[in-house]
Amino acid sequence: MSGTRVTVLAGGVGAARFLRGLVTVVAPRDVTAVVNTGDDTDLHGLRVCPDLDTCTYTLAGAIDPERGWGLVGETWAALGALERYAAVRPDGSTAAPTWFGLGDRDLATHLYRTARLGEGATLTEVTAEIARAWELEVELLPMTDDRLRTVVTVSGHGPIPFQDYFVRLRHDVPVEHVEFVSDGARPTPAATAAIEASDVVVVAPSNPIVSIGPIRSLPGIDEVLAGRRESVVAVSPIVGGTALKGPADRMLRELGHDPSVEGVARLYREIAATLVVDRVDAGSVAAVEAAGMRCVVTETVMSEPAIAAALARTVLDAGR
Amino acid sequence: MSGTRVTVLAGGVGAARFLRGLVTVVAPRDVTAVVNTGDDTDLHGLRVCPDLDTCTYTLAGAIDPERGWGLVGETWAALGALERYAAVRPDGSTAAPTWFGLGDRDLATHLYRTARLGEGATLTEVTAEIARAWELEVELLPMTDDRLRTVVTVSGHGPIPFQDYFVRLRHDVPVEHVEFVSDGARPTPAATAAIEASDVVVVAPSNPIVSIGPIRSLPGIDEVLAGRRESVVAVSPIVGGTALKGPADRMLRELGHDPSVEGVARLYREIAATLVVDRVDAGSVAAVEAAGMRCVVTETVMSEPAIAAALARTVLDAGR
Numbered sequence: 001m002s003g004t005r006v007t008v009l010a011g012g013v014g015a016a017r018f019l020r021g022l023v024t025v026v027a028p029r030d031v032t033a034v035v036n037t038g039d040d041t042d043l044h045g046l047r048v049c050p051d052l053d054t055c056t057y058t059l060a061g062a063i064d065p066e067r068g069w070g071l072v073g074e075t076w077a078a079l080g081a082l083e084r085y086a087a088v089r090p091d092g093s094t095a096a097p098t099w100f101g102l103g104d105r106d107l108a109t110h111l112y113r114t115a116r117l118g119e120g121a122t123l124t125e126v127t128a129e130i131a132r133a134w135e136l137e138v139e140l141l142p143m144t145d146d147r148l149r150t151v152v153t154v155s156g157h158g159p160i161p162f163q164d165y166f167v168r169l170r171h172d173v174p175v176e177h178v179e180f181v182s183d184g185a186r187p188t189p190a191a192t193a194a195i196e197a198s199d200v201v202v203v204a205p206s207n208p209i210v211s212i213g214p215i216r217s218l219p220g221i222d223e224v225l226a227g228r229r230e231s232v233v234a235v236s237p238i239v240g241g242t243a244l245k246g247p248a249d250r251m252l253r254e255l256g257h258d259p260s261v262e263g264v265a266r267l268y269r270e271i272a273a274t275l276v277v278d279r280v281d282a283g284s285v286a287a288v289e290a291a292g293m294r295c296v297v298t299e300t301v302m303s304e305p306a307i308a309a310a311l312a313r314t315v316l317d318a319g320r
Numbered sequence: 321m322s323g324t325r326v327t328v329l330a331g332g333v334g335a336a337r338f339l340r341g342l343v344t345v346v347a348p349r350d351v352t353a354v355v356n357t358g359d360d361t362d363l364h365g366l367r368v369c370p371d372l373d374t375c376t377y378t379l380a381g382a383i384d385p386e387r388g389w390g391l392v393g394e395t396w397a398a399l400g401a402l403e404r405y406a407a408v409r410p411d412g413s414t415a416a417p418t419w420f421g422l423g424d425r426d427l428a429t430h431l432y433r434t435a436r437l438g439e440g441a442t443l444t445e446v447t448a449e450i451a452r453a454w455e456l457e458v459e460l461l462p463m464t465d466d467r468l469r470t471v472v473t474v475s476g477h478g479p480i481p482f483q484d485y486f487v488r489l490r491h492d493v494p495v496e497h498v499e500f501v502s503d504g505a506r507p508t509p510a511a512t513a514a515i516e517a518s519d520v521v522v523v524a525p526s527n528p529i530v531s532i533g534p535i536r537s538l539p540g541i542d543e544v545l546a547g548r549r550e551s552v553v554a555v556s557p558i559v560g561g562t563a564l565k566g567p568a569d570r571m572l573r574e575l576g577h578d579p580s581v582e583g584v585a586r587l588y589r590e591i592a593a594t595l596v597v598d599r600v601d602a603g604s605v606a607a608v609e610a611a612g613m614r615c616v617v618t619e620t621v622m623s624e625p626a627i628a629a630a631l632a633r634t635v636l637d638a639g640r
Contacts, residue, residue, distance in 0.1 A: 044431035045365055045438050075397045081428035088453040095435035096428070104424045108401030108416070111364035115415035118365050133408045 011211025021308025038214030331531025341628025358534030
């Protein structure tokens with residue numbers, strides 16, 4: 001499929017696995033990922049971009065396959081040493097949180113990113129440098145160079161930053177509301193251009209609310225997608241009514257959506273013409289089509305690279 | 321020697337070893353160290369305070385005994401991982417320097433300190449928290465809560481930050497000038513009070529120019545020391561014409577001082593009544609006294625704890 005330019009709207013693990021399959025069926029340099037940065041957080045003064053790093057490490061073949069995040073063969077000496085300080089911090093301080101897993105080698109990524117941002121580089125520039133350091137040919141783009149923060153209102157906790165919900169509370173609390181807080185964040189010109197100019201746009205099998213949602217919240221993105229809807233293909237992150245990873249199913253339900261491929265179709269029908277669903281949801285084709293999307297059935301659980309490659313092929317066929 | 325309150329003006333390794341001996345002969349809670357922060361640097365966005373950390377880790381028994389800095393049993397995964405990024409940084413960027421040894425567990429200290437400073441804590445507060453985390457009873461005080469930077473003009477390089485001279489260039493270049501750059505840095509009230517109120521003040525065997533010099537450069541410090549000169553005792557960092565560690569001997573010579581105990585006496589005579597010198601310098605007693613200081617001869621090379629303890633006892637006797 002040489003020459004097909006593909007842009008993928010990406011969250012973390014599911015998107016990264018899709019990208020890894022995609023680059024085996026199109027030239028990596030023809031692939032751009034526009035990556036969610038709503039999860040980004042400042043930890044210990046360091047800028048941590050979980051979705052960008054998951055995409056980078058996965059494409060580099062360096063991701064830990066068990067955890068799905070962080071580096072394989074990672075060590076945790078720094079995190080362990082933080083415990084000593086967490087024990088003495090004053091009341092009210094959130095310094096030295098130890099609930100967020102920063103591996104020793106992973107830290108280097110955050111150190112470099114933070115230093116470069118401090119030198120005035122944009123997140124887009126730093127992300128390209130990090131991708132180059134890992135010898136990636138795929139273009140990884142943060143959705144914005146501005147700060148946009150996903151804030152989750154959870155039962156009994158009020159509004160809290162996404163990572164507090166996702167990691168500290170282990171997404172084990174009912175979500176009442178999700179919002180994207182920014183001071184007028186805009187998509188980068190490169191991200192908008194990639195979505196406009198590619199032959200196929202893929203909405204990766206990521207959480208529609210907190211992974212794809214932040215990208216769609218940026219001004220103009222939904223309009224660009226809607227304007228080229230015929231060649232936008234979404235892959236359902238919901239398989240048989242549950243999320244393969246993370247809280248997407250519960251979150252959809254808690255926020256009043258249907259945790260099914262049909263529910264996903266209702267969220268995406270304005271911006272994408274086709275929804276790719278797993279074989280276990282073959283019985284829902286009519287419901288998806290009734291919701292306003294074409295429906296393609298294939299194997300979507302990317303338990304091995306060959307499945308991810310086949311899925312990528314199916315997605316591209318559906319978008320052209 | 322219960323009840324004797326001692327304040328030590330401290331740099332890094334030599335001061336830390338002296339402190340470790342001192343706390344075996346007086347109650348640790350009667351000891352305050354006022355520590356040089358002119359070497360402090362921002363690396364990867366993290367505040368690194370080498371002399372404070374060397375004192376902390378040494379007093380905690382956690383210092384690497386071979387290197388004299390950093391933690392024993394340290395690992396270096398993060399630093400190793402930075403190489404990947406150092407290789408791709410753009411021209412002009414100094415992000416991801418790999419010439420400064422930050423161990424994985426040591427990083428936790430810098431992460432905590434940076435986060436706490438970011439929360440608005442003073443360096444004095446954070447230093448006390450870090451000392452508590454290591455269960456130290458000694459009071460460790462930074463000399464100032466303001467930024468003061470030791471800038472070294474070296475032959476062929478112009479003015480550069482201290483760590484560039486000391487670590488990156490391995491202090492292997494002639495020094496033309498040393499200055500302390502700040503925007504009106506002041507000693508902390510706690511540091512000044514400790515120097516005023518203690519029974520004995522010790523000028524540790526640290527580099528007179530770049531370890532003790534920054535402390536003395538702060539307004540009022542030399543006046544307070546001069547006002548109680550009789551009970552201020554300096555330990556010569558120069559033994560037999562050379563520095564035991566670091567470039568003090570070369571630096572003294574290059575800046576027009578005499579790299580000898582007599583030269584040290586000329587630097588300290590206004591603020592200290594007594595200079596403690598090593599046995600190898602027993603022949604220089606008359607010269608030190610001619611320079612205006614009483615001279616005490618003892619073993620000063622703290623190759624083992626018993627020697628450090630004996631040295632501390634001698635120093636306290638000289639100061640009372």
